[in-house]
Amino acid sequence: MTAVPGRRPAAAEPAIAGQRADEDLRALFGRSIAVFASLTGPAHVVETANPAFFAAIGEERARTGVALAELMPELSGQGFIALLDEVYRTGEPYTGHDVRVVLGTDPHAREAFFDFTYEPRRDANGAVSGIRVIGVETTQVKHAQRLMAEHRGLLEQIARQAPLTEVLDGMARCIENLAPQEVIVSVLLADPDGRHLRHGAAPSLPDFYNQAIDGIATGEGVGSCGTAAYRREPVIVTDIATDPFWDDFRELADRAGLAACWSTPILARDGGLLGTFAMYHRTPRVPQDTDLALAGVFADTAALAIERHHIEQEKAAAEARAKAAHDELARAVQAEQQLRAEAEQRAAAAAELADRMRAAAAAQATTPHPEHCQLGGRAGCTEPAEIKIADSWGDAAWGCTAHVEEALINVRSVFIASEELGGLAAYLNR
Known part of the structure; x- marks a missing residue:
């Protein structure tokens, strides 16, 4: 058959049409937060993808013409390549909701969640030729839901007057689980005079470190926490190894494997110092907006828990004073009654003596x-x-x-x- 000038062979037209459709889809999703990728063949070669897809998997892996299993080897162990194989084999689409996926490998791995669909692509004969991946990352929504659930749980603990150590310890573990990157949380409590900080909670810090910083002074240049407490404002140390605030604690931090520390003062409603909330990191780091937001939310929660604890302490002390006063009054009343009885006995004895003396005088x-x-x-x-x-x-x-x-x-x-x-x-x- 002779081809007509200016026209493509008929068999090629569906393939070209399919490519145009993928290009249109990429254009459609190009500026969207939805991820889109078109995969070809049984090897699931990435033919095209939008910026959101590459942003999700990591810009350093923004390549096409590579099999997905080669581009993202971590997916094989999580069952996603097997799912693609199943969709390619059966031609049946697959939809997942809030599916957890670990992207990247240590130490840069991150947990993410997606709503996605694997949609089969077909050629002119109806055979599956590839798969389109369309999805929306729900990680922030998922983390927000978990954050709200954890925060609600902490507020319920505070409301039912759970012990302060239990609330603070739970809060520290909650943040460590919620943070997108490894973080170690510590809460220090201010003495009544505001001059020293005492251990409150730090479940992931070694005991020797907690014991060493228990009772540190508040003051300019006393680590991140002592300085934050003194200034009444956040103090961010991105590299403990070089920051002068840590001159007296650098060796201690090195033994504990700590490289960065961001500390936020915990303040009462009247502005008084209640303590500090610190986030430590194993490597030098600059805080992200999400880190600062977490610190702000939980510093306020810690303030609520500590103030509630102080109120309960003052209430218990007032009740103890009232009981002591009541007991003292009871003892005084008892002593007064005893003295009165003794006085009455002495008066009776004196009257008896007087009577006897008068009788003796009369007799003699x-x-x-x-x-x-x-x-x-x-x-x-x-x-x-x-x-x-x-x-x-x-x-x-x-x-x-x-x-x-x-x-x-x-x-x-x-x-x-x-x-x-x-x-x-x-x-x-x-």
């Missing part, structure tokens, strides 16, 4: 005795002698009421004697 009034009190000492006493007293040695004397009472109180073993009852018998039978 008719008994011959000295006219004046014999108990006045060298100064003498001119009061009439009314009562006779004696002691265990057999000494006896007469005295006035006042001196008799004084003798009974101050002289050992003195008692009121009654001549009618034979002296000591009067005391024994009182």
Whole structure:
């Protein structure tokens, strides 16, 4: 058959039409955030793709004419090449939602999520000649959903008054899981005077490091955290090995394998210092917007947890003070009652003594005795002698009421004697 000048062979026209369709699709998706790639043959050679596709897999791999398994070898172990083989073999399209894929290899691997479709391409005879990949990366949506879920969980912990260490430890692990690149989180708590920082939570830092920085001072140039606490503003150290803020801690950080540290002060609603929130990295790094956003969100969450903890502490202390005051009042009332009872007993005893003295005076009034009190000492006493007293040695004397009472109180073993009852018998039978 002779070809007509100016026209392509009929068999070639469908193929050309297919290429034009792919070019149109690439143009359609060219400025879109949706990823698009056209793969050819059973080897799934990348024939064409839009910028979003290459941005997703890494600009350093922006090549065409290469089999997808060669361009992205990590996909083979995750089942995606096998899925392409199945679509190519059966001609049935495949759609996935929120499918997890690890792009790249260590240390540059990243977790991503996609909604995508594998759509078979057919030639003029209806046979599958390739596959079109169309999808949208949902990584940010997925991470946002996880972030909101984790954040909601932390707020619920705070609301039910979970221990502060439990909340902060959970928050640190949450951020370490959410961050797109490896990050180590630490929370330090400010002393009441704001001059020192104490360990709060750092589940992924070694114990020797946490112990060493527990109690560091707040001040200009005291690492990232001490400086952030002193300045009341974020401090970003991208390379610990060269930053002067870390002169006193550089060897410690090197032992812990830390190369960068971004610290954000945790502030109360009144501006007071509550602590610091730090993100460490194993390699020197400049923070991205997502890193700073995570730090801001969780620094505020930490502030809420710490303030709630302080409120509960103050409440418990107030309750303890109230209980102590109540107990002290109860003890005072009990002591007052006891003193009152003792006073009443002493008053009763004094009244009984007075009655006995009056009775003795009346009984001895008719008994011959000295006219004046014999108990006045060298100064003498001119009061009439009314009562006779004696002691265990057999000494006896007469005295006035006042001196008799004084003798009974101050002289050992003195008692009121009654001549009618034979002296000591009067005391024994009182």
